[in-house]
Amino acid sequence: MARAYDVVSIERKWQEYWASHGTYEVDAGDPRPPWYVLTMYPYPSGPAHMGHVRNYTFGDLLVRHRTMLGHAVLSPFGFDSFGLPAENAAIRTGTHPREFTDARIAELKASITSLGAVYDWRREIRSHDPEYIRWNQVIFQRFLAAGLAYRANAPVNWCPGCQTVLANEQVLADGTCERSGDLVEKRDLEQWFLRITDYADELLAGLGELDWPERVKTMQRNWIGRSEGAEFDLPVEGRDGSDGRPALALRVFTTRPDTAFGMTYAVVAPEHPLVDELTTPDHRAEVDELRERAARSSEIERTSEGGGLAKRGAATGSRVVNPFTGAAIPVYVADYVLMGYGTGAIMAVPAEDTRDWDFAQAHGLPVVRTVQPPEGWDEHGGPDGGPGGAWTGDGTKINSAWLDGLDIPTAKARATDWLEEQGVGTRMVNYRLRDWLISRQRYWGCPIPVVTCPDHGIVPVPEDQLPVLAPDDVEFLPTGESPLAAHPTFRHATCPVCGGPAERETDTMDTFVDSSWYFLRFCDPWTPDAPFDPDTVRHWMPVDQYIGGIEHAILHLLYARFFTKALADVGLAPADLREPFARLFTQGMIRMDGTKMSKSKGNLVAPSRYLDTVGADALRLFHLFVGPPADDVDWTDQTDQVIEGCGRFLDRVWRLAVGDADDRRGAGQAGRADGSAAPDAEAARAVRRAIHRLIDRVSGDYERWSYNTAVAACMEFVNLLQPFARDGGDPEVVAEAVDTLLLLLAPMTPHLAAEAWERRHGDHVHERRWPVADPALVVQEQVTMVVQVAGKVRDRLEVAVDISEDEAIAAALASDKVQAALAGATPARVISRPPRLVNLVP
C-alpha cells in the first residue's frame, strides 16, 4: 500500500529521537506528580508477537497520555529471562542458555522499540543478571530467617516433560502441566516452600480495595478458597486410655457442624497417618489394596473413572463415636477425601453432602436428614424428577436434638459453641491455598543460596558471598538431572558456621520468584546495598496502572501480592505498602482460527511485516480501533484490510496537517464535488464546536479505556474536517482543528503526530499539554429532537438545545407527519424530554 508519507524513515527518526533525548526518563526527584505505568515484563522469546504489540500499545499510550497530562511517568522495561525454553534449547543445540537468552532479548528489545513504545531503559532489569540474582538470594535469606521459607518433604507435582517439580498453581485442573501438557505425577521429595498461607487472610481481604477486573478478583478468591468451620475429635471406640479418657481420636474438619447429628460414618484419606491403627486385621487386605491403588493413580484417574466416587472405599473395621449423639459409626478409607486439606478426615453426612450421599448409596450406609428438604424433594426433587439425593440448600433443622427448629447459620454457631464448651473441638478456618513450592531441579534459574552441613543443617550462604552463581561449564544433557547436580565441584561447599565440608543446594527457584518483586526494583535499580531503597519505592509505588494478560490472574498476581506484603514485613519494603498494583487491566488475547495465537500453536502473524509497509502507527491504531481492549481479537482474512484502513486514515490526517507534497493528485485535486459555495461562518462555528466536542469525547474515552470509540471519534472528525478544509474553510479554524487532532492522536500514533507537529510548529507534540475542552463549546446549539406518536418515531426536528417544554410540544404538534400519524386524535398523554424527545400518546 502506497502511503502519503515516508512511514519507515519518519518512524525510525522519532524512535531514535526519543531514545537519544531520554524523553521518557524520569527520576524520583521530579517535581511533577508521580505516575507508575507497568506492562508485565515478558519472557524473552524473540521478536515481539502480536500479543506483545497489543500489550505495549496500551502501555505506551498511557505513558504518553499521562505525561501530556503533566505527570512524571515511570515507564520501565525488563525481561523475565530465566526459564525452561533457554535450557531446552541448550540441550538441543548446545548453546549456553545465557547466550541464547541475550540474543532473544536483543531481538525483543529491537522490535518493541520499532513499535514506538518508549521506556526509561536506564532501569532495564534482566532476571538472569548477577545483580538481580544477588538480591533475589538476599530476599530468600530474609524470608528464611523470618521463617517464611522452609524445606519440607512433601508429595509434590512432578512433570516428566519438564523434568522438575511444579507449584500447585502450575498444574491444570485436568492434572497436566500448564507448560508442557504432560500428565503430572505425584512424588515424595524434599523441597523448598514459601509460606504464602500465612498471608491467606490478608491476600483475600486486600482484594476488596483493588481496582481490578472483578473476574480476576473472583479467581483469586476461589483459589485462596477460605472456608470457615470447625475441627473436632471423634474418639475411636475401644481405645480408652488408663484414665478412662480416649487414647485415640480421629480429628475431622467440617464447614457444616450443624449437620453433625446426621453423621452416619467417617472417612479418612488413604494417606492418613492413622489408617494403619484403624484398620483391623480382617480388613487389612482390602485397605492395603485401596491405598496402593490411590498412591499409584494420578489425580485425574482418581476423579475421572466413571461412576463418581461411589466405588473406591473400604471399611477399616474400626468405629468412632459421634460426640453429639454418643453413637458409634464406622470408619472408612476412601480417596474422595484428600490428605492435603483440613485434617484429611471427615465426618460423613450423606443427607446434606452429595459426595457422602453417593458413597453411602454405594456402601449401603444409612442416611439421617438434619435439614428439612423442600416439599416433594424425596419423591421427585432429584435429577429427571426422580427421588432427591442430598439436600444442600436452606432449611430448618430436624433430627438434631437441641438444634431442631433453628436455621442453618444459627445452628452452625450453636454446634460450634457446644464443641468448644465440651473441649472436643474448635472453630477453624481452612484454605484451599497451599504453601508455594519454589524449588526447581533445573539449571537456568536463580540458585537457592544455602548449604547443608552434616553438623549444622541448613545454613544460608553469608550475604557478602552472594550471589551464588551457577557455573558455566556444565553439560546440558537430556537426562532429567539438573546440570548443577552433575557438576564436579558446584555442590561441594564449606559450611559458613564450622568451615567443614557441606553440600550446596543445587535446586534453583521458580521463575515466578523473579517476577514477584521486579516492579519494586524498577523504582530504584541502582541502589548498591539493598534490592531497592524503601523511600524511593514509597515515592513510586503502588503501580498506578498494571497491564498484562489474563493468564496471570492467579499465579503471578497472587505471588506478587504475597511478596509485597512479605517484603514489607521483613523490613525491605515500606511497611505500609501492602498492595503492589492499584489498578489492573487485562487485555484480550489474539485468536486465529478459534485458538490463541501463539508460538506453540504455530499460527503467529509477525508484526514485522506491517512495520515496513503500513508502519507501526497504523498497526497500533488497528489494535486500539478493533474493539474494546479487554476483548479478544480475532485475526481473520479481513484484518489486513482493516489495518490498511487505519493507514488510510493516517494518510488523510497527514494531508490535512502537512499537505500533498508527495502526492499532488490527492485530496485537493478532485475539488468540490457538487460545486457548492465555500463554507461560511456558520460552518466554521460548527467545526469549532466539533473540535471541543472531540476533545471532550476523546479525553473521556481515554479515561474509560474506550480507545476504539476514541479512534472512531477522530475518524468522524476528519470526515467533517476534510471537506471543510478542501472547500476553503477558514484557515485559522482548520489549523486549530488539525493541531487539536494531532495532540489527541499523539499517544496513539506517536510518530505521525510528532512529525506533522514538528513540521507545523518546530517543537515536540509530546511535550505539549493535553488539550482542555471549552465547556461552552462542547454543548451543541442545535440538536435533533425526536417526535414519537405512541412510542414510534414519526418525525425528527432540529431545535435549539435550550428549547422549553412548551415550545418542544408545540413544535411537535406543528409537524405534518405527526398530525398524519395522530389522524385527528388528541394526545391523551404527552411525555416531553426537551430537547431530546417528545412522545405523544393518543
Added chain:
RNA sequence: GCCCGGGUGGCGGAAUGGCAGACGCGAUGGACUCAAAAUCCAUUGUCCGAAAGGGCGUGCGGGUUCGAGUCCCGCCCCGGGCACCA
C-alpha cells in the same frame, strides 16, 4: 454441576431507559484516468413499493414502562474460570 463474561447488518463493533447499527472493513455505483492504482463523491439491516412511504428487526419466551439492545423473570447457545477442598 457451580461462578463469571457474552449473543446487535455480510464482518469487527457503536449506543447515561429516549433516533438501533456511530466508526471502520467489505460490497455496489459514480468522478478523475487511454487504462489501472491512489484519491474523492454516493449508496449499503431487512421486507413491501416505481416512488412517496410503510411493515419488521438487537438469541428465544414472558414482564415492567409513554418508551427496552439497555431493567426484571424463565429458557437456549457460545466463551472463560473453578470443580471430590468436606
